[in-house]
Amino acid sequence: MTDEIWKRDEVDSPCVKLCAIHPETRLCVGCYRSIDEITAWSRMTPDARHAVMAELPARAALLQKRRGGRAARLSR
Helix, strand or coil: CCCHHHCCCCCCCCCCCCCCECCCCCEECCCCCEHHHHHHHHHCCHHHHHHHHHHHHHHHHHHCCCCCHHHHHHCC
16 A cells, blocks of 8 residues: 555645734734635645745744834833
8 A cells, every 4th residue: 555645746834833923914923824824725726825935935024023122111
């Protein structure tokens, strides 16, 4: 018996199991997808998945900025 019947030619999900939505960007802090993209992922075509995957590296920069930390709280 071979495992070939279980192999699928799909774009893997970028999920890293760190699921939390950033309140300002509305993107997941783990995979950088929007809620709509996450919920539609299983129904997306391979081309649509590739398009989302291509955008994810640019979205990472949206979540990398510091939010102020201790210095910002002290300056209030």
